[in-house]
Structure formats: C-alpha cells, structure tokens
Amino acid sequence: MDAAQGGRQQLRHRGVAADVGAEQLGVQRPGRALGCGAADLGGGDAEAVRDAARAGLTDPDEPMVRSMCSMILALSEDVESVDALGELLFDDTPLVSTAAARALAYLGDRKDEANGEAARALFAAFATEDRELRERVRPALVKL
Numbered sequence: 479m480d481a482a483q484g485g486r487q488q489l490r491h492r493g494v495a496a497d498v499g500a501e502q503l504g505v506q507r508p509g510r511a512l513g514c515g516a517a518d519l520g521g522g523d524a525e526a527v528r529d530a531a532r533a534g535l536t537d538p539d540e541p542m543v544r545s546m547c548s549m550i551l552a553l554s555e556d557v558e559s560v561d562a563l564g565e566l567l568f569d570d571t572p573l574v575s576t577a578a579a580r581a582l583a584y585l586g587d588r589k590d591e592a593n594g595e596a597a598r599a600l601f602a603a604f605a606t607e608d609r610e611l612r613e614r615v616r617p618a619l620v621k622l
Contacts, residue, residue, distance in 0.1 A: 528556050535562050544569065545577035552581035557592040560585060564599030567615065576614045579603070583618035597622055 527550065534547030548566060551559040563585070566578035579600060586596030600622060603615045 524554065528554055528559075531556075532559055532562065535559070535566060541569070541571035541574050544571075544574045548574070548577040548581040552584040555585065555588055557585060557589050560592050560595045560599065564595075564602070567599060567603040567611070572610065572614060575603070575611060579615045579618035583621040586622045593622070 531547040531550040531554070534543045535551075537543040537547075544566060548563055551563065560582065563578045563581050567575050567582075569575045569578065582596040582600055586593040586600075597619075600615055600619050604612050604619055606612065
C-alpha cells in the first residue's frame with residue numbers, strides 16, 4: 479500500500495475527513511475557514527497528506543471526504559490539484575462542488591501560477607445551463 483492509499487484509509491478509518499484534526503494533518507495555521515489565513519504544512523508528512531488528499535478527491539462513496547480533501551489541498555496550496563478540483567465542480571453533490579469552487583478561488587488568489595487555470599475551470603462551470611451550479615460558483619469567481 480502506497481502513502482496515498484494509507485492516508486486515504488486513515489481518513490476513512492476516522493469516519494470522514496472532517497474528523498481529522500489540524501494537528502494530525504500538520505496544519506499550523508488553518509484559519510477559521512477556507513479563505514481566512516494561510517496554511518503551513520510542515521514536517522515530513524506534508525507530502526503524504528497531499529497524496530492522501532489527492533486520492534480522496536476521487537472517493538466514490540463519501541462526498542464529505544471529497545469536499546474536505548478539496549479544502550486540505552487548497553490550504554496546502556497544492557497547485558498540481560487544480561485540474562482535479564476543476565473536475566469536482568461538476569460533482570453531483572452540492573457540498574463537493576461548492577468546496578471545489580472555494581478551493582479553486584483560494585488557490586487562484588494565493589498562487590499566481592494557478593490563477594488562470596482556476597479561473598478557466600470556474601468560468602467553465604459558470605457557463606453551464608445548470609442554474610444551481612452557477613450560483614455555487616459565482617462567489618468563487620467574484621473572489622478570484
């Protein structure tokens with residue numbers, strides 16, 4: 479079992495990703511909510527956390543895992559996850575697509591190299607016929 483699978487099992491073992499504390503993730507300053515404060519993933523486990531969070535984005539059973547992993551990747555400023563987060567904008571679960579939109583706005587705002595790609599992903603979701611999706615994405619586009 480590789481690090482990503484091990485981390486994913488650990489997240490599931492605790493129920494949902496929301497039950498994993500900031501200390502366990504190595505987050506020094508998670509902020510009060512996504513978009514408030516910066517995260518500092520430190521220590522030797524930062525890469526394992528990112529790998530587990532990337533794997534959690536594709537969890538087929540738990541929308542909460544997908545949404546929390548979106549936020550973890552945003553707080554860790556993982557620009558490599560922008561494509562995967564863009565795909566989650568079209569998730570059937572509103573919680574997941576909203577979390578992905580907020581994560582993309584956070585990454586685009588904080589990392590210049592992610593700004594254009596995040597904006598394109600958000601605009602693609604906003605340009606759909608799905609009114610509810612447009613309403614979930616609109617605040618992220620305004621923030622970005």
